[in-house]
Amino acid sequence: MLGLSSVLAVPGVDAESIQDMKEKKEAIQEKRSGVQSGIHNAEQDIKKLQGQQESLEDQISRIEKEISDSEAKIKEKDIQIKETQAEIEKLKEEIAVLIERIEKRNELLKERAVSFQESGGDISYLEVLLGSSSFSDFVGRVNAVATIVEADREILEQHEADKKELEESQKAVEQKMADLQSMLAELKEMNAQLTNQKQQKDALMAKLEKEEEQTQELKMSLQEEEENLAAQQSAIQKAIELEQSRRAELEAARKRAAAEARSGSGGGGESVSAAPRISSGAFTNPSAGRVTSKMGPRWNKQHAGIDIAKKGTVPVVASADGVVMRAYVSSTYGNCVMITHSINGQQYTTVYAHMRSMNVSTGQVVAKGQKIGLMGNTGRSYGQHLHFEIHKGSWNVSKSNAVNPLSYVSY
Numbered sequence: 368m369l370g371l372s373s374v375l376a377v378p379g380v381d382a383e384s385i386q387d388m389k390e391k392k393e394a395i396q397e398k399r400s401g402v403q404s405g406i407h408n409a410e411q412d413i414k415k416l417q418g419q420q421e422s423l424e425d426q427i428s429r430i431e432k433e434i435s436d437s438e439a440k441i442k443e444k445d446i447q448i449k450e451t452q453a454e455i456e457k458l459k460e461e462i463a464v465l466i467e468r469i470e471k472r473n474e475l476l477k478e479r480a481v482s483f484q485e486s487g488g489d490i491s492y493l494e495v496l497l498g499s500s501s502f503s504d505f506v507g508r509v510n511a512v513a514t515i516v517e518a519d520r521e522i523l524e525q526h527e528a529d530k531k532e533l534e535e536s537q538k539a540v541e542q543k544m545a546d547l548q549s550m551l552a553e554l555k556e557m558n559a560q561l562t563n564q565k566q567q568k569d570a571l572m573a574k575l576e577k578e579e580e581q582t583q584e585l586k587m588s589l590q591e592e593e594e595n596l597a598a599q600q601s602a603i604q605k606a607i608e609l610e611q612s613r614r615a616e617l618e619a620a621r622k623r624a625a626a627e628a629r630s631g632s633g634g635g636g637e638s639v640s641a642a643p644r645i646s647s648g649a650f651t652n653p654s655a656g657r658v659t660s661k662m663g664p665r666w667n668k669q670h671a672g673i674d675i676a677k678k679g680t681v682p683v684v685a686s687a688d689g690v691v692m693r694a695y696v697s698s699t700y701g702n703c704v705m706i707t708h709s710i711n712g713q714q715y716t717t718v719y720a721h722m723r724s725m726n727v728s729t730g731q732v733v734a735k736g737q738k739i740g741l742m743g744n745t746g747r748s749y750g751q752h753l754h755f756e757i758h759k760g761s762w763n764v765s766k767s768n769a770v771n772p773l774s775y776v777s778y
Contacts, residue, residue, distance in 0.1 A: 424572070616732045671756050672757070672772055676752040699746050701747075
């Protein structure tokens with residue numbers, strides 16, 4: 368059923384209403400364009416953020432590989448340092464042996480020196496040789512002297528060689544340890560820098576992901592707004608089409624009412640009454656005839672309307688512009704039509720009962736003075752008449768909104 372406020376507006380207001388709706392539709396389209404632009408910008412921002420994240424992921428992967436490599440090298444250097452420490456410990460043992468050997472040689476050399484000093488330093492190897500008692504003694508002394516001299520020379524040479532070896536071993540091991548410690552420090556520094564870089568990249572990644580999440584939420588919000596605007600625009604377009612259709616239907620109804628008012632002819636030998644003249648007031652008389660029963664107490668109950676009676680074929684017309692709320696057959700009202708109206712912002716409902724026939728159907732738009740049926744004697748009725756009610760508001764079973772029709776129509 369069409370909305371009453373739009374259905375019952377006068378033609379001038381209809382045109383203005385349609386124009387207003389068109390302007391609203393255009394305004395919504397402008398909003399949609401702005402929202403669609405916002406969606407496009409959000410999509411571009413999301414694409415940019417995702418590109419930054421992909422690039423950052425590559426950087427993080429590279430840094431993670433470098434960290435892994437540096438940690439492997441640190442582990443390798445730790446192993447080498449442990450091996451070098453073991454080598455140093457072994458070298459310490461060898462050094463201890465060398466030191467003991469050197470100390471023993473020093474003692475031997477000291478003894479020789481003491482012996483040489485006690486002799487006053489005057490005994491030479493020549494005196495030793497000349498002091499021999501025989502040739503065989505001489506030969507023995509020569510061999511002994513040669514052995515002593517060679518032994519002393521070897522002791523001195525070995526002593527120097529051992530000292531040199533010790534110094535070189537210490538120097539080599541110390542240098543190796545220093546190099547390892549230096550490399551380890553560099554690796555740890557590099558690892559710390561890489562770890563710091565990764566933390567910064569991770570923080571940036573979290574920031575980018577948060578920005579993307581917020582932008583995605585903005586996009587979803589804009590899309591929802593765009594969908595709502597599109598729905599509003601579609602609804603307004605539908606309302607425009609309905610209003611245009613209603614105007615055409617109402618105009619056709621007015622033309623039919625005018626034609627029916629001009630035509631008073633009918634079939635058979637029964638007299639045919641003309642439709643009542645359309646008055647200039649809010650309501651027009653629903654039929655020709657005379658009032659046979661007014662509103663008020665009747666037969667121990669309240670008569671909610673008026674009865675209008677006339678013999679023959681009597682047209683019944685819509686008392687005002689409106690929409691047929693219901694056209695049906697009632698056990699009491701017989702053929703009955705209820706029409707809803709909106710007049711100066713107030714809703715009214717008119718009831719037309721006991722009709723012989725009905726010319727309208729539920730939901731149909733009718734014009735003031737349009738024929739809706741013929742006066743009859745259907746339902747709980749005792750002679751041909753039209754039972755007519757006016758309700759200020761909606762119709763209800765208790766008829767609490769019923770008002771006196773004679774305050775609105777003239778008989």
